[in-house]
Amino acid sequence: MLKLNNIEVTYLNVIRVLHGVSLEMDDISIVALLGANGAGKTTTLKAISGLLHVEEGEVTSGNIEWNGIKINEKHAEEIGKLGIIQALEGRRVFEHLNTAENLMVGAYYRTDGRAVKRDLDMVCGYFPRLKELKHNIAGYLSGGEQQMLVIGRAMMSTPKLMLLDEPSLGLAPLLVEEIYNIIERFNTEHKTSVMLVEQNVRIALSIARYGYVMESGRVVLDGSAEFLRNNEDVKEFYMGLSTVGTKKSYREVKHYKRRKRWL
Amino acid sequence: MAELLQYLITGLAVGMVYALIGLCFVLIWKSSGVANLALGQLVLLSSWFTYSMLVQAKLPLWLGFMAVILFALALGWIIERVVLRPLIAQPILSLITVTLGLGYFIEGVVSFIWPWSVAALPRLFPKEPIHIGPTVVSQEHLWVAGISLLIFGLLSLFFRYHKMGIAMRATADDQLAVQACGIPVTTIFSRSWMFACVLAAVGGVLVSSIGGITFGLVETGLKAFSVVILGGLNSFGGALIAGPIIGLAENLGGGYLTPYLWGGIKDIIPFIIIIIVVIIRPYGLFGEERIERI
Numbered sequence: 001m002l003k004l005n006n007i008e009v010t011y012l013n014v015i016r017v018l019h020g021v022s023l024e025m026d027d028i029s030i031v032a033l034l035g036a037n038g039a040g041k042t043t044t045l046k047a048i049s050g051l052l053h054v055e056e057g058e059v060t061s062g063n064i065e066w067n068g069i070k071i072n073e074k075h076a077e078e079i080g081k082l083g084i085i086q087a088l089e090g091r092r093v094f095e096h097l098n099t100a101e102n103l104m105v106g107a108y109y110r111t112d113g114r115a116v117k118r119d120l121d122m123v124c125g126y127f128p129r130l131k132e133l134k135h136n137i138a139g140y141l142s143g144g145e146q147q148m149l150v151i152g153r154a155m156m157s158t159p160k161l162m163l164l165d166e167p168s169l170g171l172a173p174l175l176v177e178e179i180y181n182i183i184e185r186f187n188t189e190h191k192t193s194v195m196l197v198e199q200n201v202r203i204a205l206s207i208a209r210y211g212y213v214m215e216s217g218r219v220v221l222d223g224s225a226e227f228l229r230n231n232e233d234v235k236e237f238y239m240g241l242s243t244v245g246t247k248k249s250y251r252e253v254k255h256y257k258r259r260k261r262w263l
Numbered sequence: 264m265a266e267l268l269q270y271l272i273t274g275l276a277v278g279m280v281y282a283l284i285g286l287c288f289v290l291i292w293k294s295s296g297v298a299n300l301a302l303g304q305l306v307l308l309s310s311w312f313t314y315s316m317l318v319q320a321k322l323p324l325w326l327g328f329m330a331v332i333l334f335a336l337a338l339g340w341i342i343e344r345v346v347l348r349p350l351i352a353q354p355i356l357s358l359i360t361v362t363l364g365l366g367y368f369i370e371g372v373v374s375f376i377w378p379w380s381v382a383a384l385p386r387l388f389p390k391e392p393i394h395i396g397p398t399v400v401s402q403e404h405l406w407v408a409g410i411s412l413l414i415f416g417l418l419s420l421f422f423r424y425h426k427m428g429i430a431m432r433a434t435a436d437d438q439l440a441v442q443a444c445g446i447p448v449t450t451i452f453s454r455s456w457m458f459a460c461v462l463a464a465v466g467g468v469l470v471s472s473i474g475g476i477t478f479g480l481v482e483t484g485l486k487a488f489s490v491v492i493l494g495g496l497n498s499f500g501g502a503l504i505a506g507p508i509i510g511l512a513e514n515l516g517g518g519y520l521t522p523y524l525w526g527g528i529k530d531i532i533p534f535i536i537i538i539i540v541v542i543i544r545p546y547g548l549f550g551e552e553r554i555e556r557i
């Protein structure tokens with residue numbers, strides 16, 4: 001159970017990025033964080049995973065609770081040990097290591113050698129492509145393979161909560177679907193919660209059970225995936241659809257842009 | 264002919280030690296991206312410490328070496344903790360400059376504690392030369408080369424298979440991603456400095472067991488630096504190959520050119536090599552070029 005209570009995040013003591021974000025997440029759930037660029041989605045993830053400290057950011061008010069433990073002052077490695085692992089945006093593989101070594105880095109702090117080996121097979125089961133590429137240098141993998149590797153690396157630490165930052169970034173639609181299917185399978189088979197940050201609203205809401213829409217550092221709308229999928233504003237602003245699911249006619253578009261004010 | 268073989272063996276052995284000290288640089292560069300310019304001074308400091316242990320405190324050899332290794336580990340830990348950790352996430356130039364400052368600081372401390380300029384370590388290896396045909400080969404040099412090679416082998420295995428080694432290489436690639444995997448990078452930095460200081464100490468003991476302890480050891484550090492530039496800043500294998508090349512160039516050049524040029528030519532050959540390498544192959548023989556997917 002993850003709980004963010006009204007958190008504010010400030011970078012370098014001056015730049016406030018989140019203005020009171022609250023969200024809640026049940027165990028073994030999938031939650032999507034949606035919103036435009038600069039809305040604070042990634043910052044929210046980093047606040048949870050503790051990576052904020054690395055970038056001179058700080059939770060200045062409110063708190064983050066994970067199974068009853070306050071984690072907003074802990075460092076990334078302690079939070080990792082508590083079972084929260086973030087996969088960063090932008091396919092950050094270790095370029096000069098091969099695929100197998102990349103996966104092993106994910107299991108760094110685990111000491112049960114046999115279980116680690118079993119999980120290596122497990123990850124290769126989810127991503128059969130990675131098995132073929134075991135000895136290839138990660139820097140030369142294709143974009144899709146790198147994204148699989150990054151997610152696989154997060155799986156290797158057997159997290160209880162996986163934070164995925166834009167897993168669909170720059171990938172072909174077919175591949176996006178494949179990766180999302182795997183995420184969903186992993187969620188049900190391994191009882192791992194997943195928090196997704198996505199621009200691709202449609203695909204995110206297809207597997208998420210609950211979603212939060214963020215706008216300039218605040219949560220402006222939240223609800224079940226079903227609710228969000230049918231919400232007019234979400235449809236228009238994030239899916240590019242207008243009423244009743246029909247495509248928008250550009251003949252009728254006014255020359256000024258309609259903008260949604262959430263507050 | 265006999266002369267040639269002599270130069271070859273000496274060159275190879277000395278080159279191996281340069282390579283070993285160069286590894287100290289590569290190790291830190293690989294894991295934290297910091298150029299350690301205090302290489303020579305670390306060698307100097309640990310050699311003098313060995314002197315204190317073996318000659319002044321008259322410890323038996325094995326105990327003395329244990330003490331030296333412990334000292335090197337502690338030194339590495341302290342340096343990382345006190346000097347480098349406060350500078351994490353600062354511009355790379357500050358990090359390089361601070362190691363330069365550290366070097367001078369160590370040099371000052373050394374001349375304060377051990378005010379003599381020269382001292383000799385007890386002989387560690389059998390002194391009797393080996394005769395191969397007409398040539399006389401120094402047994403000490405062979406020992407030194409062998410030990411360096413052994414340490415090389417162990418280190419490569421460590422970086423290939425041990426999870427700490429793999430994590431160190433990963434840290435060199437992407438520090439933020441390593442932290443996202445729940446690995447404390449500060450531990451990684453700390454370990455790599457500790458290892459590096461042990462390497463510097465071993466290299467220092469090997470060099471000074473043959474040549475004695477002088478301020479020339481600082482220069483040995485600089486030569487190790489030229490080995491690293493030739494071999495590639497982040498390549499262990501590169502150091503292994505570049506070390507003997509520099510050692511050979513230095514000894515052959517010194518041996519054959521001195522009569523025609525001037526006496527100090529031997530000592531500047533490595534630096535001439537640095538200049539040429541930087542012009543032709545800035546990333547060294549085996550250095551990593553940035554991976555660009557096409």
